[in-house]
Amino acid sequence: MNQTWGIAKLADMRRKAKKAAKKLWRDEQGLGTLEIILIVALIVVIAVAFRKWITKWINDLFTKADSGVTDFNNTGITAP
Structure with missing residues (x-):
């Protein structure tokens, strides 16, 4: 493969990606996508923190649920 052709192809791909990013930034739907990405990023940061x-x-919830099921099973009620 010709190295000059490969560099030109990469430069063309870079220009197309840059153009698409600018279009996405200006587009109202693109702004909605950006907002969703920022919200997801914020949720991830909060979850990590x-x-x-x-x-x-969550472990406490499962422990309480397990003890509730155990208590229910110990009531002596049988299924019909």
């Missing part, structure tokens, strides 16, 4: 608390909270 509070991961220990979230993990403890």
Whole structure:
């Protein structure tokens, strides 16, 4: 493969990507996409920051649910 052709192809791809990014930035629908990406990024940052608390909270929920099921099973009620 000709190296000059490869460089020209990469430069063309770069120009197309830059043009598409500018179009996305100006487009109203593109702005909605950007907002969604920012919201998802914010949720990820919050989840990472509070991961220990979230993990403890989920474990507590499962522990309570497990004890609730155990208590229900110990009531002596049988299925029809």
